[in-house]
Amino acid sequence: MIDLKLLRENPAHFKEGARLKGVAVDIEHLLALDARRRALQTSRQALAAEQGQLEKVVGPQLGKLSGELKKAADEGARREIEGQIASLRGQPAALKAQVQALDEQERAIEPELTALLLTVPQPPDADVPRGEGPSDNIEAKRWAPAGWDWGKSFSENKGFPAQNHIDLCARLGLADFPRGVKMSGTRSYVLAGDGMLLHQAILRYALDFMVHRNGFKPMSVPVLVREECMVGTGFFPAGREQAYQIEESKRGGGSGSTGGSGHDLFLTGTGEVGLMGLHEGEILDESVLPLKYVTVSTCFRREAGAAGKDTAGLYRVHVFDKVEQVIIARADEAESRVWHREMIGYVEALLQSLGLPYRLLQCCTADLGVKNADMIDIECWMPGRGEFGETHSASRLYDYQCRRLNMRYRPGGEGGKGPTAICHSLNNTVAASPRLMIPILEMYQQADGTVKVPEVLRAYMGGKVQIG
RNA sequence: GGAGAGGUGGCAGAGCGGUUGAAUGCGUCAGACUUGAAAUCUGAUUAGGGUUUCGGCCCUACGGGAGUUCGAAUCUCCCCCUCUCCGCCA
Structure with a gap:
């Protein structure tokens, strides 16, 4: 939510912001x-x-x-x-x-x-490139491990043609799509055997990476939340159709303490909701900032409006698991910008340790979403698709989210005087799986159809070196 | 699922129809004392909003909402939440 006072003082700024984002308000x-x-x-x-x-x-x-x-x-x-x-x-x-x-x-x-x-959307920062849509996003950086030549195709690089992850999964028995669909419908899947182990290895490795190397506090937070939580974190009203809704209000019953609740609940599409909701309505001590939280949570997305898009495989699914990082910081633009770069840096280090080619994409104004002042996507190279696929998204929100959440702190430290200030928040994916399994399986496949296990994940897979 | 208790300031905890935005204690901050600290004493210490000649002035809020009343933290109703006991259970 924007600051109504600022809107009064400078309506033009917010009108222009909405225009740049392509939001009609x-x-x-x-x-x-x-x-x-x-x-x-x-x-x-x-x-x-x-x-x-x-x-x-x-x-x-x-x-x-x-x-x-x-x-x-x-x-x-x-x-x-x-x-x-x-x-x-x-x-x-x-x-x-x-x-x-x-x-x-x-x-x-x-x-x-x-x-x-x-x-009313958060106006994009002045240094965010203007654009009409995803095609106007700007590649800001590209990285690949030694031995990978961006100028050559996969088969030129590796000496054999790439199988996509769907074929690899089928051949190696890592995923079972028909049975997933049988139970839960389209975009559902079953991970099996080494596929399940690889999935868990990615999540655990990513969690440890943030906790032990970058000082984030690991949290387990609700994935089933009330509407206020969804509104507070900025996912409602704009993204309402993307969330699964549990209609508890229609069940009635419930007398007194234990009975059913009169409120609907929603399944969260990202751990960001639970992490940001933690301190809703609180006035934090300045000395605790910045709060650096990481969670691993199951994410639920209806994928409304994506009908027919990426229907096969592990790319776009209704349920997945994600390690998510969130930072709640002082209300300071420069500090926000520093943390944003930091959070992207953590992910770059993670991806580099996994040896996955990736690029940073500076999103243009039209692609930021309502909440963000700035957003950088990270895309991994997916040989089976023959293109980059989004695996991460790093958002800088200033106080837009915390104002909705009424999350404040008292500047000046030491028990503090003076007015409260609204915190700044940032978030970024650490690892979303099974989507991240796609570049791993596809980049680590070998000529004989087996898949090498990335070195950093082996410890999380009982020392396994190769799948198949 | 059954039975009961309760939700008040950063925390603990009074108040149970008017002068209570709220006693008291703790915490925190400032000052005094002290070489410094502790202890002690004194004072300050909720948030949001409106308005302003920027000195203030004013409104709202005691889980949330509706009601009773000239007047509600205090009474009534609904909802939410927490706790205790029994039952069930990963």
Whole structure:
């Protein structure tokens, strides 16, 4: 969520940002709603103050009068006092009605304003290249292990033609697609034998890599979360159709403590949701920043709108596992930029240790998504596809996500004074599998159809050197 | 699944119809004392928002929502959450 105050001060900046991202949002209307709400607020508050004053005066008088009423003997005095009470009661009541009327008007605006505000995208940073779509993304760097020549094809490099991972999986019994589909429908799979072991080896290696070499704190977080968590992390409302929804609200039942919940739950599409949700609504001590978290979690994606795309194999699936890194930092642009580079660096080191050719892709404005000020994708070379495939995505969000989550800290350290500040957040994939199995299987295949196990993974596969 | 208890400031914990944004303790910060520290004493210490002549002024919030009342942290209803006991169970 963007800062409404900044929007008021500089609407043009946000209009231009939305335009660059190709997001349609009526900012003029938002500003009008905001202005109207503030006008209502101002007059409401003035009336409420007056009402409060009056109540303080009238209250005790009422108490006194009702005491006198009890004691009053004759009918005449009684009626006199009752009249006074009635008129006293009428005074604040009239104001209260006015306040309520204004309240109602304000409440009528609120949902629309909030909904609109949530859809205003974070403007791209000035140094993000402008573009219309993925084709305008810019390759920023390319790396390959010794012996790999980008100028040559796979078979020229290796001396034999590449099989794609689907064939390799079938031949080596690493994955069973028909049975996956039988149980769970399209985009489902079963990993078997060494395929399952390789999958687990990747995840565990990546987790250890972040924990032991880069000082991240390993966490296990929920993958089944409430709507607020999805909205807070910025995946809703824009990506609502991508998430699986568990309709607990429709089950009813549930009395008291253990019973069913009245709220729907959602399966998360990335560990980022659970990690960022951890400190929702908290005011953190500045000394704990930056928080560096890593999780390995199962990710669920409906892949709505991707019908017919990448239907075969392990590339685009509904359920996968991912090691994800997240950093929650001080509100400082320069610091955010440094962490962004760091987080990309960790992944580069990981991929280099795996010997996988990759490139960094500077995403253009149109490809950033609503949350990001900047995003760098990392793509691994996938010989079976004959092209790069996205395996990582490193996002820099400034305070966009933390504002939604109401995640703050108090600058100035030492118990702190002064106003709170909203944290900055960043995230990046560490390893998503089975997708990362694709470049591994395809790059490590040998002429005889077997697959070498990357050296760094062998310890995680019981010392196995070769599959098949 | 059954039965009960409870959700108050950074934490613990009072308040149970008005002057309580909230006692008290702990923590934290500032000052005093001290060579320094500890101990002690004094003071400060919720957040969000509106408005501002930038000195302030004001509104909102005691899990969330609705209600009763002239007035609600306090009473009623619904929801969410936590805990205890029994049952079941990876």
